[in-house]
Amino acid sequence: MLSLDDRLRANPAAVTREAEGELVVVLPEHGKFVVLNRVGMRVVQLADGARSLRDIAALIAEEFCADMAQVAADVLKFSGTLCERQVLLPVAPPSS
Amino acid sequence: MLLKFGIAGTALEVQGATEWLSPLRMVWAAWTPAAAVVPWSVDVLPAPDFSPPTAPLFETLPRCNGGVCTLLSAGFEGCVDATQGHAYLQAHPHATPADIGYFLRVTLAVQAFARGGLLFHAAGVVHREKGYALFGLSGSGKTTAAQLSAPDPVLNDDLLLLWPDSAGWTMYATPFGKRRGNVLSAPLCAFLRLMKASEVFVVPLPCGRALGELASNTPVMVGDPLCLPEVMARWEGIMRQIPVYALHFRREPTFWEVVDAELG
Known part of the structure; x- marks a missing residue:
């Protein structure tokens, strides 16, 4: 179960192409694909392993002039789906 | 030997x-x-x-x-x-x-x-002398659609070879599945992504979805992480020449009437 404090990064094995404002992500190991809209594409682009999901939600809420609470909920749910499909991978929290 | x-x-x-x-x-x-x-x-x-x-x-x-x-x-x-x-x-x-x-x-x-071609997971039907690649993952209805297309020739009901030529792309029969007739190749006219449905209709497949579908139906090479970017680039090139549609069809041969009406 993800939380807004989690950090994710794009699966380095995934191959992506932009097509008419959408992002096509193909995972060679599985031969499966997902197509992401503009917001989904931003989530994947911003998931660099350093930003938390809260950071990503804040950036997206600002970029798309949307309600932060709603965006945070959507980013959390959407990121969970992308993790299940291995498009995004969890990053271990830094050891203190 | x-x-x-x-x-x-x-x-x-x-x-x-x-x-x-x-x-x-x-x-x-x-x-x-x-x-x-x-x-x-x-x-x-x-x-x-x-x-x-x-x-x-x-x-x-x-x-x-x-x-x-x-x-x-x-x-x-x-x-x-x-x-x-x-x-x-x-x-x-x-x-x-x-x-x-x-x-x-x-x-x-x-x-x-x-060498510039692609093996493609699709059924190849030659309808009115045009080649249609009916594709989709296992269970999408390739074999069924090929059977329902009788008496049109079927290059193969599972795997086709796509090859570029001066006129565009040609689809070739392979021995890796069932065939009908002796036709070995046909000019590729359209890709039809099969969708089982209660109503028969044809709609263009959105570009991103089409690219993902075509790439994921490229056996062997879709699993090569170093070659996959070129696989996708090649499909993008093909999509600039050959349209990709979703064919919603049911288990009866009338879908070709709809395809003819929509795609000519």
């Missing part, structure tokens, strides 16, 4: 045991390589020291990286190397001609990609 096999710009010269290659040579007789096409050499070698196969080679997923694909499982060890233009399979004597045929299919997929 020697088996020569090829489609369009592909050619394989396979050296191996008669009991493995003789049945393939009979079934694949229609696919003689063109004389001008340089073949890859393929060795199919018996390996009595291997443990016997526990499953058909078909169940072994090729592991590919940069055009070098390996297949490893009980009773089998194979490698296809596009950089060397060579492939080999060592197989326990209990291996069957079907196992060898599967290995040659993988080899053909790698060679086709290396």
Whole structure:
């Protein structure tokens, strides 16, 4: 179960192409694909392993002039789906 | 014995045991390589020291990286190397001609990609002298749609070879599935992504979805992380020439009337 404090990064094995404002992500190991809209594409682009999901939600809420609470909920749910499909991978929290 | 096999710009010269290659040579007789096409050499070698196969080679997923694909499982060890233009399979004597045929299919997929074509998971129907590639993952209805297309020729109900030419792209019959008629190729007119539905209609497939669908139906090469960007770029090039539609169809042959009305 993800939380807004989690950090994710794009699966380095995934191959992506932009097509008419959408992002096509193909995972060679599985031969499966997902197509992401503009917001989904931003989530994947911003998931660099350093930003938390809260950071990503804040950036997206600002970029798309949307309600932060709603965006945070959507980013959390959407990121969970992308993790299940291995498009995004969890990053271990830094050891203190 | 020697088996020569090829489609369009592909050619394989396979050296191996008669009991493995003789049945393939009979079934694949229609696919003689063109004389001008340089073949890859393929060795199919018996390996009595291997443990016997526990499953058909078909169940072994090729592991590919940069055009070098390996297949490893009980009773089998194979490698296809596009950089060397060579492939080999060592197989326990209990291996069957079907196992060898599967290995040659993988080899053909790698060679086709290396030479500018693509092996494609689709049923090829020649309707009114135009080639339609009906595609979708297993269970999407390729075989059903091919059967419902009678008496139109079916190049193959599962795997086609796509090859570029001066006029665009041509789809070629392969021996890796069921066929109807003796037509061996047709100019590619459209891709139809099969969707089982209660109503019959055709709509353009959105670009991103089409690219993902086409790439994921590119056997062997979709699993090669180094080649996958080029696979997708090649599909993008094809999509600029050949339209991709979703064909919502039900189990009756009327869908061609809808396709004719929409696509001419």
